[in-house]
Amino acid sequence: MHSVVLQTTIDGLVDAFAGYLTNAIGFLVGFVATYLVGRFVLVPLVRRVLDRRGFDRTVLSLVDSVMGALVVVFALSIGFMSAGFPRFLTAAATLGGALALAVGFAAQDLVGNFVAGVFIIKDKPFEVGDWIEWNGNAGRVEDIDLRVSRVRTFDNERVTVPNGDLANNAITNPVAYDTLRQKFVFGIGYDDDIDHATDCILEEAEGIDGILDDPAPSVRVTELGDSAVGLQSRFWIDEPDRSDFVRVRSAYVQAVKERFDEEGIDMPYVHRQLTGEVEVLESVADDGDASAAAEN
Structure with a gap:
């Protein structure tokens, strides 16, 4: 058993x-x-x-x-x-x-930024080293991570931007192409010769190192302001880096201003004059004193 x-x-x-x-x-x-x-x-x-x-x-x-x-x-x-x-x-x-x-x-936001980072790396709307503008901000891209991108502003500040903000909003990349067109409006007086001022603007553009001859600079009348006629100059620069853009633009505007001074072309500016009569206020004050004396 x-x-x-x-x-x-x-x-x-x-x-x-x-x-x-x-x-x-x-x-x-x-x-x-x-x-x-x-x-x-x-x-x-x-x-x-x-x-x-x-x-x-x-x-x-x-x-x-x-x-x-x-x-x-x-x-x-x-x-x-x-x-x-x-x-x-x-x-x-x-x-x-x-x-x-x-x-x-x-983790909806985290996942969203993660997915946005993947698409930024794949689609390449901008790359490390590019100068970009978005939502009123501007700077040079230092790093692109899967969750955030790091941008150094031109005031030498670091901005950490969630990739979702960059993927879901319009981004301006001024250095995406080999050339960049810039515009600047010069104001001249209504009594000045528009053709002569235009020639001066174009001649000064030819002497600035960094402004391309092809496409050639051009000038158009774009506005009739309260005190000035607006002449918009359009010019192209090569290899549009931020520092080059600022340098070329500054040199060009200064050269045109000095040329206008030499040629006697006026560059008027808006000014306003406030007028009034202090006597009105004094009269009101005197009337008040007289009324007070009568009551006494």
């Missing part, structure tokens, strides 16, 4: 051990096979596709990290399924979905 019970117990232990061993082998085979396929086939394939489409190295590195994590998660899932634990997989998937939903709601 005891031998029969002992034999039954041993057989049960052996069956249980065999079942656990089968489950462990199934998990190991499923995990290893899935991981190897994903790590050495799927990840390189995705990387080659993105590389051929010209994605930045930062994006490729990010894709490698994300794909590596996904491969591990997927390999664990296949391993548990191969081991015969579908309930565990279902519970893990439910828990993971709930956590992902909670994290998504809590």
Whole structure:
């Protein structure tokens, strides 16, 4: 009797051990096979596709990290399924979905800036070293990260801008092309000769180092102000860096101003004169004193 019970117990232990061993082998085979396929086939394939489409190295590195994590998660899932634990997989998937939903709601701005950073790196509306303008701000891009971009203003201040602000708003990139056109309005008096003033403006543009001859500078009458006729000069500069733009513009405006002074061309400015009579206020004050005396 005891031998029969002992034999039954041993057989049960052996069956249980065999079942656990089968489950462990199934998990190991499923995990290893899935991981190897994903790590050495799927990840390189995705990387080659993105590389051929010209994605930045930062994006490729990010894709490698994300794909590596996904491969591990997927390999664990296949391993548990191969081991015969579908309930565990279902519970893990439910828990993971709930956590992902909670994290998504809590980090909407963070995720949005992250995605915007990926598109900025891919689409390249600007690059490191470019001078950009956005929402009334301006500066030179020092660094482009996946969440933020760092811009140094021309007052030597660092501005850390969330990538979402740059991706969702209009950005002006004055140095995106090889040349840049600039405009400046010179005001002359109504009694001055417009043609003569135009010739002076064009001649001074020809003598400024940095203003291109092709396209040639031009002048147009653009406004008739309260006290001046506006002549808008349009000129092009090569390799439009911020420092070059400021230097060329300053030298050009100074040269035109000095030429106008030599030629006797007036550059009027708006002035206003306030007039009034103090006697009115004094009269009111005297009337008040007289009324007070009469009451007394």
